[in-house]
Amino acid sequence: MRRAHQISAALFEDECRNVQLTPAQFGVLTVLNAHPGLGQSSLARALGFDKVTVLRVLRGLQGRGLVARQAQGGRRSVAVSLTDAGTALLEQAQQPAEKAYRRLMAPLDREQQQQLIDLLQLLTGELEDDARAAFVPPAGND
Template identity: 70%
Template sequence: MPAFLNLTQLYARPGFLLRRAHQISAAVFENECRSVGLTPAQFGVLSVLRASPGLDQSSLARALGFDKVTVLRVLRGLETRGLIARAPAPASRRNLAISLSAEGLALLKQAQEPADRAYDRLMAPLTKTQRTQLVELLQVLTTGLENEARAAFVPPEQESGSAD
């Protein structure tokens, strides 16, 4: 008969802790950014588009590690609010180039302070050394297991091959 995990063992598993940390991270971000009305996914999309205007939907999804359905849902919400614009891409009229609108850029600027507060609140329980260690370990974990992801993560500079 297989041995079952007790709850102490379950609660100490990395998957459980990562999921719980993600829940807390999203809640902290949403609480801090309530005044600007942005979710973590929306903030990520706006941030990537500010850094790499004109990305197509597939490249944007890869830049955030989103699946196509998620990025489409986020883009529809942002477009409804007038925060992004989609236009035919210069290189291929079949693809749409996505960029921030003036309103989107203004909202992203307004969101910087609450997003920074959310980051500070999330990291508050950790010492400076622990913060660095946490980020480094998460980078090792995600890089080492990238081939297991359901959605690819390819930063825009890697996708285009530029050294930006």
């Protein structure tokens, strides 16, 4: 499974070289596009990242002008949104990301692709309690 992950990341990085995005950065941009203003902690949970990892990715994206972080409420909560540049880059990355996915799944026929997805969902669902970082999808469709 580790080798499959390495290959998946390499294919993504190869296809997305021109937009200069890693899989983690693409994931952050995708979640923020669907849930603008999401809190940093909720973003981390939506991606199954720990707080340190999401903060590192956000700092890189913020340095490139792709996301904006703003204090939220009186507590130490921070809301994150895409900038116009972030939205534009995400749109530009869609086609190469899809191409990477097609390359990854190409050795399998359609039935095998669905079987792989189903088995991975079963595996991750059954072992979620053992994960280092919780995966909690964001609530609502905002």
